[in-house]
Structures are given as structure tokens and as C-alpha cells.
Amino acid sequence: MALFYVQGVPVGYTAIMLAMIASMGGFIFGYDTGQISDILLMDDFLLRFAQCGTPGDLATCHFSRVREGLIVALLSIGTLIGALCGAPTADFLGRRRAMQVESLIFCVGVIVQITSKSEWAQLAVGRLIAGLGVGGLSAAVPMYQAETAPPQIRGAMTATYQLFITLGILVAYSISIVTRNMSGAGSWRTVIGLGFIWPAILSVGIQFMPESPRWLASRGHLEKAQLALAATRGIDASEAENNYALRREVEEIASHVQYEQSVRGGWLDCFRVENKTLYRTLLGMALQSLQQLTGANYFFYYGATIFSSVGISDSFVTQIILGAVNFVCTFGGLYVMEKFGRRIPLIIGGIWQSAWLFVFATAGTVKDPSTHKGIGDLLIISACMFIWGFATTWAPGIWILIGETFPTRTRAKQGALATASNWLWNFLLAFFTPFIVGDIQYRYGYIFASCNLFASVFVFLFLYESSNLSLEAVDMMYNDPNCKPWNSRTWAPPGYRNRKDLVKQTGTVEAHRGLEEAHTEKADRRSSATGSATYNEDERPAIAAGQREKVR
Incomplete structure (x- = not known):
């Protein structure tokens, strides 16, 4: 039975549960991202893993730029490798089983971290292993959601991945502010150890969800694919065979899969010029790279350190404020991406983010924030306004596009390459940020502001509008020689006058x-x-x- 209708199309209870449970993969990502910012400032963590002039004297303990960068950034190296390995894993095991395996790998990384006593290298290796699981999930989850969701709500369903990333960050901040006053290693081990809960929820919950209908169709299981589609549309299994719209969608998927199986779908095919495959591979990689170059993780990884340095009495509270803004505004992103499509929000979002980063950089450069309270307040306001724009546009939008831009035969591999690009820049920014900030301080914001402006121009010139289209129709659009990025908003498959008519x-x-x-x-x-x-x-x-x- 349909839970509700969108544009006259039924949406089932299973579709909502599927989006929520699969998005726990995003929660794991967000939680692991958010925890490290506050853990780096915890007393016991500093005494164990930092470099101390006098052993046991907290006042003499600090992290060198190299050590701090490696502890933070090795997660990203693991995620890069995990994203690349996630593609063949998801194709071989199926989307659901791949998520369960990747959740197990993440748990191994958590065990390595919480058993660390005084060796920072062991902690860093644990984050590397956890990153393998996070990277695999970051490739599998958006792809699974996009392949399973009804086209009319695909944007919102896929954007729940980003929503759960922000929720994970906020939960990590909130737990850290509670545990920071715990004595001994419990302050940071509790935060890390709670990481077992989230993959357990994902692994158990996903067992009760349907497999991707497009993966099932690619394995010749058309009846199972039809039942999977029926579940997300709220159609009873006994009525699936007689449902005209459902049969039409299954036939479209089967036809597309049959065509794609007639051509190869290996890694090299991701770089073939035919059917604009290379174009879309490079487009996905560029969009994921630009999402990192917006500068969002500058605040999420080092926010507590940044605001501590400007004289704010409790930087942990500031982090919670930023995390709350990020989480709440992402709800707006679900609406924006469905209402206004993909291109317009990304273009406007890039301009908005650039403007507030210019304010952030200028405020921190003109006067010393540590001695001028008004400047410190302006830094927090500009950071919140930046995150508002990011959370409603570039944060959810890119994950949606990674799930719906590529053809079925190479979707997993192209998605993995694109996601790996995200993690590569994630690592570079996480590792080199302490060095860059040490040299140019708040002027770092000017670099990110320029990247945001470039990102807006890039989207206008190269990104096609894919909202309200089936994944098979998106493939047709990219291969239509008469369709250009700037007029793609009105494109529709043969038989329809335009997108509105569709x-x-x-x-x-x-x-x-x-x-x-x-x-x-x-x-x-x-x-x-x-x-x-x-x-x-x-x-x-x-x-x-x-x-x-x-x-x-």
C-alpha cells in the first residue's frame, strides 16, 4: 500500500525505510569525521599521543603538524582505497551484502583505535582501516539509493545520505562534550567505541530491505527486480504483475541492461569517449573534488582548534553550533534538490559560499580575532552562513548526482572513481591544512572562496539537469547531441514535449x-x-x- 503520492506516483513505506537504513552508512562517515576534531583537544588524548616536553605535564603537550595531519588524514587514505574497492565489491556481492562487509571492516578499525595505549601510529592505522569501510560505504550507499528510489523522490532519498552525515557529525560533537570531562582514556575511547553501534544498525536493517532492482536485473532476476520495485512503490506483490506503470519500468530497465551487457563494462570502459562515458567520469570526479574544495571540512576537521585559537572560551560548544546548523539546514537541502533540480542550487550555492568565505577570511585577516570579540563573533556567523549554503546545495547535491549520472554497466566503477577523488582531496586538505594555516592563517579562506566561484562556473558549463528522469532516461539525455548542459532542464525522452510534460x-x-x-x-x-x-x-x-x- 502506498504511504503517499508524489506527482501522482505512489511511494511505499519500504522506500522511506530503505533511505533511512542505508543512510546509516553516511552516519558512520559523519560520526568518524566529527569525532576527531574534539578528540584532538581532550586532555588524556594529548598526554598519550601528543609530543610532551615534560612527560605527564599537559601544559607542555602539543601535536606537531605532521602528527596531527596524519591522525586526521589517514582516514581519508583508507576511504580512497575503500571507494575504489567498493565498486567491484558492490557489483560482485550486490549492494546490500557489500554494505554489510564494509560495516564489518569499519568495526575492525574501531577495535584497533580503542586498544591503542600510547602509540599514535596504531591509532592512525586504526583510522586507516576504518576508512576502508567508510570509503566502500560512500560508493555503495548513494548508488543503492539511486537505483532503488522512485525517480520522483530520488533526489530526496539520495540526499538522506548527506543528512545522516550531518547527523553523525552533530552526534559526535554532542557525545564529545559529555565525555571530555571523564577521567583517563574513557574520554576519547567512549566516543570512538560507540562507533560499533552504527554499523550494527546498518548491517541488521539492510537485511530486511530489497536489493537494487537494477543489480537484480543485471543478474537476470527480473521477477525479483519487479518485486523490489513494487516494495518501494507501495504496491502489493500480488498486484505487481498487473500494474502497468511497474511493468513498463521493469521492461525499460531490462532493455537497458540487455543493451549494456552487449558491451564491456570494465575499468577501462569508464574512460571511453563513446556515449559520453569519459565525459561523465571526469564530470563526477570534478564534482566530488570541488565539493571538498568548497572548504567545508576545514571547519569540520579543525573547527574546535580554529575557534579555540580566537579566544572563544568553549570551542566544543561552537562545534555543536556549527554541527547543528549543518544538520538542520540539510533538511532544506532535501526540499531544494527536489524543487529546483540540481544545476541551479549548485550554481547559487557556490556563489553564496564564496561570499561568506570572503567575509571569514577578511575578518580574520584585518584584525586579531583573539583580541577583538566582535571579529570572533563575525567568524562564527560567517562560518554558520557558509555551512547553511553548503548544507542545502553542495553537500546533498553531489551525492545525488553520483548516484544518477552514470550508465548501469559502469555505474559502480565510475561512482567509485568519483568518490575516490573526493577522498583524495579530503586527505590533501586534512593533512596540509595545519601547515597552510600556520603560514597564511585566515587568508586560507580566500583560496576556498575562489574554488567556490570556479565550481559555480563549472556546473553551468558541464553539468546536465537530471531531476525527474529515470536513470535510463538520464543516459539518453547525455547522449542526445541536441541537448546541452544549459538547456538540459527542459529535455525529455521521446514522446514528451519537455520535462514538465513528462x-x-x-x-x-x-x-x-x-x-x-x-x-x-x-x-x-x-x-x-x-x-x-x-x-x-x-x-x-x-x-x-x-x-x-x-x-x-
């Missing part, structure tokens, strides 16, 4: 089908009461099909 007709057909089913149920009740049927079961599909043709 949305309207799809909704009309589905709404009309709902009326037909209601009429049929009434007819059944009348026939049961009178002992005669108006028409038999075999005739209904034919009559319904004729009525749909009139609608079209």
Missing part, C-alpha cells in the same frame, strides 16, 4: 490508474453482491491499458 503525464497516468483501481474494487463489491461480474479478471488489464492510452 512529469505531468507520469502523474496523470498514475492518478488515473488509482481511480481505475478504486472503480474496479467497487465493481467487485457490486458483482459479489449480485452474483455477476461486469467483466472478468482477464479483461481488466486490456481495458485499463485502453484507458491509459486515452490519458496519454
